[in-house]
Amino acid sequence: MPIPRSIVALQDPETAQFQILAGEDARVSAFDRSFHFGDSLYEVARSYRGILFAFDDHVTRLKRSANLAHFEELPDLEQLTNMVRDACQEFFLRFGNVEVYVRTTISRGVGDVNIDRTGCGKPYAMVIVKDLRRDPSAPLQPQRWVVARRRRNLVTALDPAMKSGNYLNSVLALAEAQSYGADDALMLDHRGYATEGTTSNFFVVKRGEVWTAPLSVGILAGVTRVQVLETCLELSIPVRERLLSRYDLQDVDELFLSSSTREVQPICALDGRPVADGEPGPITQRVAAGLRRRIDAWCDAHAGESLWL
Numbered sequence: 001m002p003i004p005r006s007i008v009a010l011q012d013p014e015t016a017q018f019q020i021l022a023g024e025d026a027r028v029s030a031f032d033r034s035f036h037f038g039d040s041l042y043e044v045a046r047s048y049r050g051i052l053f054a055f056d057d058h059v060t061r062l063k064r065s066a067n068l069a070h071f072e073e074l075p076d077l078e079q080l081t082n083m084v085r086d087a088c089q090e091f092f093l094r095f096g097n098v099e100v101y102v103r104t105t106i107s108r109g110v111g112d113v114n115i116d117r118t119g120c121g122k123p124y125a126m127v128i129v130k131d132l133r134r135d136p137s138a139p140l141q142p143q144r145w146v147v148a149r150r151r152r153n154l155v156t157a158l159d160p161a162m163k164s165g166n167y168l169n170s171v172l173a174l175a176e177a178q179s180y181g182a183d184d185a186l187m188l189d190h191r192g193y194a195t196e197g198t199t200s201n202f203f204v205v206k207r208g209e210v211w212t213a214p215l216s217v218g219i220l221a222g223v224t225r226v227q228v229l230e231t232c233l234e235l236s237i238p239v240r241e242r243l244l245s246r247y248d249l250q251d252v253d254e255l256f257l258s259s260s261t262r263e264v265q266p267i268c269a270l271d272g273r274p275v276a277d278g279e280p281g282p283i284t285q286r287v288a289a290g291l292r293r294r295i296d297a298w299c300d301a302h303a304g305e306s307l308w309l
């Protein structure tokens with residue numbers, strides 16, 4: 001697959017200065033720990049009208065991931081913000097698209113090929129700005145999911161709350177879903193409780209209530225998940241964080257996912273069977289529309305922060 005049209009802000013691991021490059025011209029060292037060990041952290045945010053939505057929440061989660069992954073330091077956050085701003089501006093100027101995907105990756109650093117992290121250089125950052133994969137103005141895009149045989153990583157092994165570059169658990173679950181002709185997989189924990197999708201949080205609608213797994217089950221604390229919970233409260237839709245057994249997944253009225261790049265999308269089939277009548281359900285549609293209104297209101301309130309104007 002060709003490299004997507006993109007702009008990269010890349011920090012020099014030695015000097016911490018950064019360069020803005022076309023995606024196809026960006027290079028990292030063969031001795032980068034992210035490449036060999038998945039020893040990196042990342043965040044994916046997106047912009048609306050040239051405004052980065054909830055970027056502070058992503059930075060907060062990045063700091064939490066850094067703690068969980070024993071990153072003793074992170075690149076200077078002001079420098080990181082400048083990298084994001086400059087890369088977005090360059091992308092907007094060059095391609096005229098103000099609704100973009102922004103991935104910030106922090107590698108532990110460059111050093112000898114050896115799992116011992118103490119001997120490597122300092123963490124350094126890379127920001128990739130590219131088009132969103134899905135048309136942001138498209139209506140809801142129903143998904144077909146399967147329940148993966150592969151289980152979510154244990155909290156005590158590789159805590160899913162840590163957004164690290166080690167994503168093989170999700171890569172393999174997605175491959176499994178694709179082998180069944182599905183779009184994505186719901187992953188269970190080692191006990192059989194529902195956790196999340198490979199790159200999204202997961203919600204069940206039953207008897208007028210929205211249920212989602214608690215953070216303690218071992219999931220990523222999705223930025224959009226919080227927005228969804230708040231949207232439900234705004235819309236007076238009862239919402240509960242609770243353990244979801246296989247039994248809870250039977251006879252559901254609706255299922256949906258949330259993520260920064262996809263907002264809310266309906267899951268209309270699970271394990272080859274339609275969810276209810278196989279169409280996006282009314283609560284999913286209300287939550288998706290309510291979330292969009294919150295995002296619009298947020299962007300109105302932060303219009304002065306547009307990187308585009």
Ligand SMILES: Cc1ncc(COP(=O)(O)O)c(C=O)c1O
Pocket residue numbers: 044170196197198199200201219220221222223224225258259260261
């Ligand atoms: C495993 C996982 N869960 C949930 C999410 C959704 O998180 P957010 O809403 O912050 O994008 C993601 C996003 O990439 C993810 O990778």
